[in-house]
Amino acid sequence: MIEFKDVFQSFGGRPVLRGLSFNVKDGECFVLMGPSGSGKSTTLLHIVGVYKARRGEVVVQGVDVGKNIDNPDVLVGLRRKIGLVFQGGALVNWLNVYDNVALPLREALELEENEIESRVNDALEKVLLSNDSEKLPSELSGGMRKRVALARALVTRPPLILYDEPTAGLDPAMSAQIARLIVDFSQHGVTSVVVTHDVDCARRVASRIAILSKGKIQVEGDKSLLDGNHPSVLEFLGHPA
Amino acid sequence: MSSTAEPAPVGALAETARVGTSWIGHIRRSLDDTGHGVALLLATIQRLDHKLLKRSNLRNLADQMYAGGILSIPIVVLVSFFMGMVLSLQTGVELGKFGQQDLIGTIVSVAMCREMGPLITGIILVAAVGSALAAELGTMSVSDELIALDVMTVDRTRFLVVPRVVAMALMCPILTIIADIVGIFGGSVIATERLGVSGPLYTNRTIEALRGETFLTMPKDVFVGVLKAFVFGVTIAIVACATGMRATNGAQGVGEATRRSVRTSILLIVIINYILTGMFFGLLPE
Ligand SMILES: Nc1ncnc2c1ncn2[C@@H]1O[C@H](COP(=O)(O)OP(=O)(O)OP(=O)(O)O)[C@@H](O)[C@H]1O
Numbered sequence: 001m002i003e004f005k006d007v008f009q010s011f012g013g014r015p016v017l018r019g020l021s022f023n024v025k026d027g028e029c030f031v032l033m034g035p036s037g038s039g040k041s042t043t044l045l046h047i048v049g050v051y052k053a054r055r056g057e058v059v060v061q062g063v064d065v066g067k068n069i070d071n072p073d074v075l076v077g078l079r080r081k082i083g084l085v086f087q088g089g090a091l092v093n094w095l096n097v098y099d100n101v102a103l104p105l106r107e108a109l110e111l112e113e114n115e116i117e118s119r120v121n122d123a124l125e126k127v128l129l130s131n132d133s134e135k136l137p138s139e140l141s142g143g144m145r146k147r148v149a150l151a152r153a154l155v156t157r158p159p160l161i162l163y164d165e166p167t168a169g170l171d172p173a174m175s176a177q178i179a180r181l182i183v184d185f186s187q188h189g190v191t192s193v194v195v196t197h198d199v200d201c202a203r204r205v206a207s208r209i210a211i212l213s214k215g216k217i218q219v220e221g222d223k224s225l226l227d228g229n230h231p232s233v234l235e236f237l238g239h240p241a
Numbered sequence: 242m243s244s245t246a247e248p249a250p251v252g253a254l255a256e257t258a259r260v261g262t263s264w265i266g267h268i269r270r271s272l273d274d275t276g277h278g279v280a281l282l283l284a285t286i287q288r289l290d291h292k293l294l295k296r297s298n299l300r301n302l303a304d305q306m307y308a309g310g311i312l313s314i315p316i317v318v319l320v321s322f323f324m325g326m327v328l329s330l331q332t333g334v335e336l337g338k339f340g341q342q343d344l345i346g347t348i349v350s351v352a353m354c355r356e357m358g359p360l361i362t363g364i365i366l367v368a369a370v371g372s373a374l375a376a377e378l379g380t381m382s383v384s385d386e387l388i389a390l391d392v393m394t395v396d397r398t399r400f401l402v403v404p405r406v407v408a409m410a411l412m413c414p415i416l417t418i419i420a421d422i423v424g425i426f427g428g429s430v431i432a433t434e435r436l437g438v439s440g441p442l443y444t445n446r447t448i449e450a451l452r453g454e455t456f457l458t459m460p461k462d463v464f465v466g467v468l469k470a471f472v473f474g475v476t477i478a479i480v481a482c483a484t485g486m487r488a489t490n491g492a493q494g495v496g497e498a499t500r501r502s503v504r505t506s507i508l509l510i511v512i513i514n515y516i517l518t519g520m521f522f523g524l525l526p527e
């Protein structure tokens with residue numbers, strides 16, 4: 001479903017991705033971990049066609065993203081199948097919580113208001129924000145904004161959801177709730193890519209874990225990877241080698 | 242010993258060249274912004290359709306008209322009142338030398354409606370609203386919000402630009418009419434209190450000057466000003482959106498985008514004003 005083949009990317013001459021390759025199969029929950037600045041968010045933005053790989057190929061649901069990045073019809077078609085939870089939330093600051101979540105339904109899918117209402121309320125319930133639907137983003141904590149972003153990504157019911165640090169800034173109970181949500185979606189056939197620093201979250205949701213560092217995947221495996229003693233894992237976890 | 246720590250003497254030629262290149266840089270950037278503005282204007286025009294009448298879009302439009310127009314009324318009123326007084330004083334003293342104070346009403350009203358009203362309003366809106374729009378969209382650009390709209394396949398031109406442009410296209414003419422009225426009133430205060438013109442005479446001169454041909458139910462001179470104001474409103478919003486949406490590099494980039502937006506729109510407004518004035522004197526001869 002998602003395939004990175006030897007992808008290179010650099011910003012202002014500074015290389016970020018240097019031969020990144022990995023696969024995510026349908027229905028899988030793929031967890032991407034790695035040090036800060038290693039290019040995890042950048043990787044997600046390649047999947048949705050915001051960036052074009054300088055070299056290599058990114059194929060998502062059979063679409064070669066790089067080749068179609070200037071083809072609006074193909075790109076829109078692909079993006080409608082993907083929900084992306086931004087690391088910083090990226091909410092529209094003059095719309096309240098309800099309207100932020102309703103935004104893709106109103107402006108992109110152009111659904112009827114009553115359909116929108118039931119979907120938005122459903123999504124807000126899932127992230128435990130039903131009582132805050134009237135609040136503006138400026139009145140929310142960082143963790144709440146994150147949950148609104150999550151609701152906004154899942155309200156369109158996409159078959160593929162990309163989570164950028166879904167549990168950063170959340171208390172342990174809320175993190176556990178979000179992790180349960182991710183697992184729940186996974187079990188209903190949604191393919192997930194989860195970028196996270198949160199080892200607990202990774203253990204809860206992952207069907208596969210990969211460590212991104214120095215521009216490529218250093219090691220990948222199942223949950224037991226985190227208990228192993230691969231140097232990249234130890235380095236990431238901050239244990240002396 | 243010529244150490245590098247010693248400041249090199251700045252040659253007059255080098256300094257001139259530096260200033261020269263920075264001028265060229267400014268002009269080049271303004272042309273660049275204008276180019277992006279024209280492209281955005283075309284995209285905006287393509288999106289003026291029935292969807293604008295959707296409830297959420299109308300609400301968005303009303304918010305923009307409030308933020309961009311209604312909130313600017315006090316400053317427009319104050320500035321145009323003083324400009325009207327100055328116009329009256331300036332022309333009144335000169336006309337007084339020839340015993341022609343009677344004409345103050347004519348001159349103030351025509352000058353306000355054709356030139357000063359739209360220009361004052363345009364420049365106030367560049368400073369008060371255009372800069373805020375550029376900063377707002379610039380902040381969205383540097384915090385991933387525009388990318389988020391793209392990824393959700395929300396049309397950013399339709400969602401962000403259309404309501405702002407339509408709001409400014411409507412509010413700038415309305416504010417201009419307010420500026421015209423207040424300016425003419427400011428002129429009458431000076432004319433009657435300081436220059437010894439009787440109130441009824443000033444009023445009659447004003448009515449006489451503005452009477453005559455009408456376009457779209459407006460006196461010709463008012464219509465000319467309102468049409469200018471419409472063009473200014475569109476220009477200000479388009480330039481602000483085009484520069485703001487291209488902001489990069491965090492808070493500093495937002496500041497730079499705002500500065501560019503103000504510079505480019507002021508330049509465009511005075512140039513467009515000159516062109517339109519020339520056109521109207523050509524097309525609508527006295
Ligand atoms: N648009 C851009 N322009 C220039 N540099 C960029 C851009 N996007 C990312 N970078 C750089 O690429 C590197 C990787 O950034 P990225 O945001 O992908 O890291 P990350 O792994 O998500 O880090 P974190 O865990 O802190 O979120 C960083 O050094 C960043 O400065």
Ligand SMILES: [Mg+2]
Pocket residue numbers: 040041042087164
């Ligand atoms: Mg990141």
